[in-house]
Amino acid sequence: MTSSIASAAPERPALRRLLPADQLALTDSSDDLEITTHRAHFVIARRQADVTRWRLAARTATTVADSLASAGVPFFAMHLPYTRSARWGVRRDDLATVFDAIGRRLGGEGFYYHAREIGLPRPVTEAPTADELDSLRDISVFQYVRCTTTGKLYGAPDGCRIAVWDDHESRATLIAPDRQSIVQEIDRSDPPSLTTRARWDGWLEPSVDGSAADASAIEFPVDAVYLWVDDSDPQWRAKRAATRRRLGLADLPEGSDAHYFRDRGELRASMRSLEAYAPWIRHIYLVTDDQTPDWLDTQHGRVTVVDHREIFSDSEALPSFSSHAIGSQVHRIPGLSDRYLILNDDVMFTAPVTPYDFFTGDGQLRVFFSRSRRPDISRDHQNPLERARSNSAELIHRDFGRRASEVFAHVPIPQRKDVATEVAERYASEIAVTVGSPFRSETDVESNSWLHLYTALFTGRGVRSAIRYAYFNIGDPSVRERLLRKGHPGNVSVICLNDVPPPSGEDDADPGWLPAWLADAFPIPAPFEIPATPTGDRPS
Template sequence: MSREPSTPPSRGAGIPAAADTSPAGQTAPRTPAQRANPEKSGLVKAYRRVLPESARRAIAQRVSVETRGALMQHMANSLDLQQRRQKIRGRRLQRRYAGHLDAALPRVVLVDGKAHIALVDPALTPHGTRADTLTLLCSTLEDAGIAHFCVRHASAGTTPAIAVAAADRRRVLHHLARLCGHIPGYVAPVGRDGVPGQPLPGFVPSTWRQVEKSDVTRVTWFRTTADGTLVLGQEHGCDIQFWAREEGPHGPLLVAPRRNGVVEEVPAFAEPVEAPVELFTGPLGHTVDTDAGALDRARRTVSTRPELTLRLPQDITFPIDVVYTWVDGSDPVWAARRAQAQRDAGGAETRHEEAANDARYLSRDELKYSLRSLHQYAPWVRTVYLVTDDQTPEWLDTSHPGIRVVSHKQIFSDPNALPTFNSHAIESQLHHIEGLSEHFLYFNDDVFLGSPLTPHTFFFSNGLTKFFPSPALIPLGVHDPADPPVAAAAKNNRALVEEGFSTTFTQKMRHVPHALSRSVLGEIEERYADAHKATAAAQFRSPEDLSVASSLHHYYAYHQARAIPSEMRYVYMDLAHPNTSRRLNRLLAHRDMDVFCINDTVSTAEDMERTNALIAPFLEGYFPVPGPFEKRA
């Protein structure tokens, strides 16, 4: 694992050109990322449904993980009749309506086991999809002369909504039906709990009878990558809300059918204002150049009401940057420098094996996919700083304004401490990065975002940071020479907190992005000057190290009421565990984690072929869309 040593668019905006699609029924060549996933197989699901858990547990005790995995893979590769029927149904649907659907029909995708027509988007992202859907619907209503305004939710990044008068329901549904006949979309009534029903084909006339009385209707265009490995559906659609007219003390009002966190009612007749689409969809982030040209989703505006443009107390308006530490252990120049430093320090045998293990320096291009996860799920990040020992990944486009490569030489207060191969030392200097925002996230390259997140996952709007304690415990007592470097550093952190705040913490931190405050890190450097300086000077991980960014910052800030413990959906996987393949398949099938870490602390260079075969297809399948920081061929 490559760890450091520890112009508004047209109405069809976002709709792919015919060149991006494949004919109905045509199957694109399968890539490694498209291998049958047992966790998506109907046969495997039926096996788990029919066989009691006790029986499956008994089988697990007698049959190896490898054998069970091979059997499930065979079941997934076998003919799944239900999925085959759905695909045939979808292709019939294409042929039936192809005569009056102007847009190309790129492919049939299965969502929850059912066939849907999806549009191919070469630069597919959740935030881009939300923006495309919102602006397309606004353009349609505007062209039809139907008064409307976008509704702002209390938190950004949720399903956007458009309000129309209930009196205009018939006209709205008529034009939506025409639009879904032109560009194949889906609709569903939204319940009082905000959950939409099953998506119904909007290009089928009978569908509209099922939503004609709903006060909120979800409109969705399913979108997919060219190879079908990623599909975005209802969660990235747009709600049409029908606001009822009532008489108020000062004139007629439009009353919201659902709570939105900002207003319950607005004047029925008022001059609309224009606002950036990001106010309703969340930030759009950096754009990606594709064969179709630059998809410029920035600075689009939509119609709304002045009341819905107010800045709210919970709005996070401060910039947030991301810092990665990265090393390429396969670089022979770097490897020779490290080997010489080891010899000068008395050899690797003088340190704990985890401090010297080659797995800490192996690179499988995890950084590329971690950056893709940022692009997909955290478009609100301003700038990414990549801290390296004068190394740059060959695929990285360093000319992009959103990324900066920072040398160790630019951040270390004491140049005599370099070169260093100690992640604790490097992490102690991150707040010295020139131009770094006060609030930032620190990533290792084996940490990935797994679903759309907002800044509120990591920060409060008043500037407080969040941290994520692990249930795993730190043994009590002072550090011992036999302690792994991570445990020793945690004990050293604890001794400082005990001395300063008279409490004893026992929990480790999860392997997630660390929300940090630059000023807090500066205070730690001043308050614990001797220990901090010793950490920065240690070339390799040492029993005397502090782990400043990943632990000490959080407990120090907490005791000063500047950080709050929090929770997130998270999973940690070790490539050495025999059950990791199944867990990766499950994660790829469900995509239900906010953050996941795929760690490797014991592999050697000889293990690369085995571990690459495990992780490479998973990462390409989970993050198939190239990010803005990758060079274009």
């Protein structure tokens, strides 16, 4: 990132005397450029609001591709589909033309290039020497970009790479400079035989003919499904109260069960994190009970609100207030892709992830476990959640002869529609009992995690895997203080902010801190949010 900002404004003559004349001239010519310091060196950076790393890398890849195409340089994708940063392959014979093209086309925008053989990054207007040109094997082309929303400075890790292909020593082929590519040797032809494939955002990138459908590649769509409820909705609360009275249950005390249902901005923050760090998700489905967030633009097309009535196989079971019951019906969403992620609104992405983090190339689920185990205690001592897990584990043991004891990590849950359908059929009677209870019950089973993921593991459709994540019980005042003081960890890809009720008799942690913390941690609006008015109020 950055250590400080150095403006090239005329009112700072002492600083301007320290800066190279060409950098001063470039920044003076554009309101979008600034001079800043990165690792104790002055560099040119472009200012941009609302920078996200996937879109920055895509923009850079497209810009470099346009430069190469304009110069008539053949190039092709060496990276797997759904890879965040592009890597273009070019022939060494074309390398001088490559530098000429990016220098002329991108020099005025403050682009840089870097390679291990030349040391520090250089502006693309400074071409390598002939000797350096002969030594280059892998080049990173990038732009320093300052996000004016967050203040962060982005650079080489979010650029585009160019790999140099050389002639084979003994046959008429070209070979890659290393083994980091989906293609490593191709026929030497001019031009190479190329086709196109769609990038995650729809842009068509050139690829080597015949390299499609590689066994290591993910080329299937992945959707995301959120289960969400807003307990501040008077109609929803009245519906829940009426259902309890119908079942002869006592009215809930004010604030009871709030931890399971309340929304303090988690859904919006989670969706913002998805757009920032996993925009390759094809479509987002929001499963609700006749509710829509007031900030969601339902006409945008990116998010589809799905009512429980559209997916429940037994409409007589509605209304339902049990996540176990609702989750068991998710695979029935019309138009849902065959592979999808289920997310609770308290799960957020904090670093770029790819489909390869959740699925293998042949579509297996990556299954993530925590370090916890299901307690081996009698049912009399189990809470409702533990009973649902025990019920599910007994079914797994009955059908696969294996003890299911490991608890799953609080991360996005990868799913396969064929596994979900199989689970729905095999455990139809148990799921029917779960769906038949409007509230969580001691007879529940957990379809999405325990039944689905263990079934996938034991039938070869899932593999054990790992993802860097952090879990926070935000009902704990000490956890709240740590988040307020340090923010979320920078070395994880996913966090879970679990709103766990405090022990009986203890006061709840101050709930007012979370909305502001989430807004600060995830400040970049998603494209499907209704814009705020200039005063910050929601539009009427």
